[in-house]
Amino acid sequence: MKKKTFLILIFIMILLAIFTVINFISNKDEQIDIFIGDLEKEYKPIYIKSTESSWKASITGKKEDFDEMLKAQNDVTNFFANKEYFERLKKFKESGNVKDSLLNRQLTVLYNYFLGAQVDTAKLTAINQLANEIEQKYNNFRAEINGKQLTDNQIEDLLSSSKDSRELETAWLGHKKIGSLVAEDVKKIVRMRNEVAKEIGFNNYHEMSLKLSEQDPEQILKLFDELDNLTKDAFVKEKNIIDEYFSKRYNVPKDKLMPWHYQNRFFQEAPKIYEIDLDVYYKDKDLVKLTDDFYKGISLPVDDIIKNSDLFEKPGKNQHAYCTDINKNGDVRVLCNVKPNEKWMNTMLHEYGHGIYSKYTNRELPFFLRDAAHTFTTEAIAQIFGRFSSNAYWMKDMNLIKQEDVAKISEIAFSSLRLQQLVFSRWSQVMYRFEKAMYENPEQDLNKLWWDLVEKYQLLKKPEGRNEPDWASKIHIALYPCYYHNYHLGELLASQLYFYICDNILKTKDYKTQSFVGKPEIGTYLKEKIFMPGAEFYWDDMIQKATGEKLTAKYYAKQFVE
Numbered sequence: 001m002k003k004k005t006f007l008i009l010i011f012i013m014i015l016l017a018i019f020t021v022i023n024f025i026s027n028k029d030e031q032i033d034i035f036i037g038d039l040e041k042e043y044k045p046i047y048i049k050s051t052e053s054s055w056k057a058s059i060t061g062k063k064e065d066f067d068e069m070l071k072a073q074n075d076v077t078n079f080f081a082n083k084e085y086f087e088r089l090k091k092f093k094e095s096g097n098v099k100d101s102l103l104n105r106q107l108t109v110l111y112n113y114f115l116g117a118q119v120d121t122a123k124l125t126a127i128n129q130l131a132n133e134i135e136q137k138y139n140n141f142r143a144e145i146n147g148k149q150l151t152d153n154q155i156e157d158l159l160s161s162s163k164d165s166r167e168l169e170t171a172w173l174g175h176k177k178i179g180s181l182v183a184e185d186v187k188k189i190v191r192m193r194n195e196v197a198k199e200i201g202f203n204n205y206h207e208m209s210l211k212l213s214e215q216d217p218e219q220i221l222k223l224f225d226e227l228d229n230l231t232k233d234a235f236v237k238e239k240n241i242i243d244e245y246f247s248k249r250y251n252v253p254k255d256k257l258m259p260w261h262y263q264n265r266f267f268q269e270a271p272k273i274y275e276i277d278l279d280v281y282y283k284d285k286d287l288v289k290l291t292d293d294f295y296k297g298i299s300l301p302v303d304d305i306i307k308n309s310d311l312f313e314k315p316g317k318n319q320h321a322y323c324t325d326i327n328k329n330g331d332v333r334v335l336c337n338v339k340p341n342e343k344w345m346n347t348m349l350h351e352y353g354h355g356i357y358s359k360y361t362n363r364e365l366p367f368f369l370r371d372a373a374h375t376f377t378t379e380a381i382a383q384i385f386g387r388f389s390s391n392a393y394w395m396k397d398m399n400l401i402k403q404e405d406v407a408k409i410s411e412i413a414f415s416s417l418r419l420q421q422l423v424f425s426r427w428s429q430v431m432y433r434f435e436k437a438m439y440e441n442p443e444q445d446l447n448k449l450w451w452d453l454v455e456k457y458q459l460l461k462k463p464e465g466r467n468e469p470d471w472a473s474k475i476h477i478a479l480y481p482c483y484y485h486n487y488h489l490g491e492l493l494a495s496q497l498y499f500y501i502c503d504n505i506l507k508t509k510d511y512k513t514q515s516f517v518g519k520p521e522i523g524t525y526l527k528e529k530i531f532m533p534g535a536e537f538y539w540d541d542m543i544q545k546a547t548g549e550k551l552t553a554k555y556y557a558k559q560f561v562e
Contacts, residue, residue: 040368074124123196139318158171179472183471189478207439231426234561268424276412278390293398297520325371350386354378357381387494394517427458496552505525
């Protein structure tokens with residue numbers, strides 16, 4: 001054989017090999033695409049039934065509705081516990097042959113979903129059952145004060161308005177009774193979650209939750225240590241001002257002030273210490289219409305979400321607030337218990353911030369990617385808008401106050417917002433560190449752990465001789481585990497987005513007077529850069545694409561600490 005002919009044959013063989021590999025990879029992508037498509041078809045109706053039944057149970061509080069919700073949640077659990085599906089996903093993921101970026105992203109998201117359920121389904125359904133029972137207790141609990149049952153809203157109103165220390169103590173203690181009703185169940189469910197996490201290969205449930213949501217536990221701890229150092233000194237100064245104010249208000253020495261003197265159940269919100277009561281500007285106002293008008297003005301209308309929502313108090317109804325995406329195809333709903341005050345204006349703007357994120361996520365994306373890049377990125381959108389409820393310029397542009405009132409209240413209103421951020425930052429330290437330590441060692445004295453953290457980070461004094469499970473009165477610890485740190489990550493991103501929007505969308509360095517009212521270009525930016533991508537990208541990659549930087553605390557510090 002001539003050398004030239006031999007070389008041609010070698011070249012042809014190489015080409016055939018290349019085409020074979022390309023064809024193999026192409027076929028591999030096609031196989032994965034078909035498999036994920038089949039998973040989507042199977043999961044969609046299961047997901048929708050779960051969200052619909054959960055919505056109904058939270059509205060009615062009826063046992064039969066909670067039973068339906070439990071059944072639907074177990075169906076979700078059983079789907080993700082399927083070992084055959086998981087092994088196929090694992091094989092595809094570990095092959096390294098998937099070249100399509102969208103398929104790779106779906107593989108990552110699905111792999112994490114399925115990995116978290118790779119244990120005996122009896123264990124998972126038992127967790128669901130217990131969580132269901134605990135939720136019913138929270139939903140139906142009403143604090144009994146002097147023979148009257150009070151809602152959470154009424155307890156909050158009493159704590160913020162009364163000047164009678166004995167009445168405040170009674171209300172605070174009355175609310176804390178839910179803790180003793182659920183504490184043993186919560187400890188039990190913590191142990192059960194840990195057992196599942198260890199069986200899968202994690203040290204505990206807290207570690208598993210973070211890692212399966214694509215967060216590095218060490219990075220989160222480092223960030224919270226940084227936030228602690230960032231806010232500690234500023235909070236100490238503000239806490240001293242707060243204590244001086246309340247000492248005079250209640251005629252109590254500063255060193256005798258107790259947790260019930262701080263105007264809410266957990267000292268997670270800024271007390272009203274300034275010579276301004278923002279509630280008066282919302283009294284008798286239609287908060288639903290204000291929400292509708294604002295979002296319409298930034299070209300992100302929410303009238304369809306409002307139509308599907310349940311916004312006012314009912315017996316047996318969940319007393320908190322949340323947003324849910326029923327079908328990932330436009331049916332987005334909000335649950336609230338609206339009262340005409342600043343707190344609920346904040347909550348409405350917050351929850352409908354979640355709503356627009358869900359509503360405007362690209363519905364052409366694969367079903368499993370029609371979600372926020374991360375749970376804290378949707379919190380960021382909720383928080384950037386929720387902050388406006390105490391913004392004098394927003395209130396003026398929404399016709400709640402007149403131009404001449406802006407000068408009177410703008411600085412005080414911002415001080416109130418800054419105080420809220422500092423107070424919440426210290427509260428989020430308590431929640432994050434309590435849950436982390438609880439899952440690391442659920443057998444420790446949790447009552448002591450809770451108050452040690454409250455005293456350290458919030459500078460509150462434990463009532464003398466108190467040894468009750470006050471930690472269990474916070475519903476998130478039982479039912480929304482290992483989530484709370486995301487609220488503060490959301491605050492960091494909210495500030496980062498705020499400064500980016502001012503600099504690059506509104507083209508202004510005037511950071512104090514922005515209200516976003518009537519600025520459709522803001523809605524366009526958020527829709528294109530934040531909402532539409534859904535979960536197509538890893539969260540920090542999405543943030544960098546949207547703002548030019550990875551997540552950073554520097555803008556939060558610039559806005560509220562420096």
